[in-house]
Amino acid sequence: MSASKRVLIVDDEAPIREMIAVALEMAGYECMEAENAQAAHSLILDQKPDMVLLDWMMPGTSGIEFARRLRKDEVTADVPVIMLTAKVDEDNKIKGLEAGVDDYIIKPFSPRELVARLKAVLRRATPKGVEEPVTVDGLTLDPVSHRVTADGRPVELGPTEFRLLQFFMTHQDRAYSRSQLLDMVWGGNVYVEERTVDVHIRRLRKALGERHDYLVQTVRGTGYRFSAQVA
Amino acid sequence: MSASKRVLIVDDEAPIREMIAVALEMAGYECMEAENAQAAHSLILDQKPDMVLLDWMMPGTSGIEFARRLRKDEVTADVPVIMLTAKVDEDNKIKGLEAGVDDYIIKPFSPRELVARLKAVLRRATPKGVEEPVTVDGLTLDPVSHRVTADGRPVELGPTEFRLLQFFMTHQDRAYSRSQLLDMVWGGNVYVEERTVDVHIRRLRKALGERHDYLVQTVRGTGYRFSAQVA
DNA sequence: TGCTATTGTCATATTTATGTAACCTAAACG
């Protein structure tokens, strides 16, 4: 999978931040903390978190005010924000949503609810582009149905081989080193042997069969390449 | 007709909402109300109304803007929208239709006109599978009678399994993640474990029996897919 | 209210996928 999502927690009370951080980290998110709007702003500019959890009540610039400000600035306009509040006041809720906040959680909340909402907002905020099927010489990969066919016949692939093939088919005629492939297909922060790539290349070729395995080409001393042109 | 259609009325003026609600309820519709785009959005995700009546002019996010946003997100993309407006401006009308609005009513309007248009849009815009039976390889789901049959024999399904199957049959050949399924089948603001999906998949498969359980396919590392093509 | 169907969650099997090491082969090179 891709790198874990990074969440910035903004709350003036350290214990609360900590609690939230723990919950999120258990759910596989990476957390940053800020105890006021100013610190938060720097962190957002600097780190570009995927999501901001913002406490409603804070000394200095209030959460609502801060959210509004984030929305105004083009650079920060599309960072999703979830507001945390102890208020059950409906008016406040409306004001908050008008400030362009993506969701709203009323304290106290369960870690599960937090994570669920966060996930929902992240998913909504990341509209996937229209993914078109790619075809090369009878070999078709359809990202939507998550299927690969060779001349109409289904091809069985493990998840990693699927991603590998998908990467290749969308980056044809270019040689990639093993470590580049690890970065692009496995994701930046995983440690695996480079030779592991070989094994997956092997599995991919095998799955493609004689008819298509020529597409996955070895570039000696460099790595691999996907191309319809024969070497 | 089985269940009455549910209509969400979005307008910032309570009296107007009330008036419309009364008219619609007399015509046998079930009404929900929201006074701004944000509240409306939550309600749509959560309740999945069959239709949205949207006021053009609203403080905060305007109706037109909101309609556009609804269309963007797959989850809400096929909720029919009728725009209510006091403007007779032709340009606005064009803009509205470009936003994917299904119809347009100019205030003031008679309850009769409202109901007539609403009915028309519902009839026209109702996607197959919501009203029309769907059949795949001897497996038939009839939304109207709320029945599922396999080669004529009735299939017993719990409510959730029914909705799941209905969603699948109207969205075939497409891989969905567990959280997408939760969004689409359970509704947006419900917090359940992702693994719960597995259990319902299991129940659905079991109910479909050996003859048809191949239709519900596991996509390893991703989620599930409904397809008549064998994997 | 008592009873039954439905649901969401767990704990526990099963099945798959993955990364590595060991070994094999074929180029490149002197």
Add this chain to the structure above:
DNA sequence: CGTTTAGGTTACATAAATATGACAATAGCA
């Protein structure tokens, strides 16, 4: 030619993901 080196293959232990069965809480309903 013999060596060296990079890549190909295979087998295997282990990690991950999914399937399954059981159970307690709930929601409906008679």
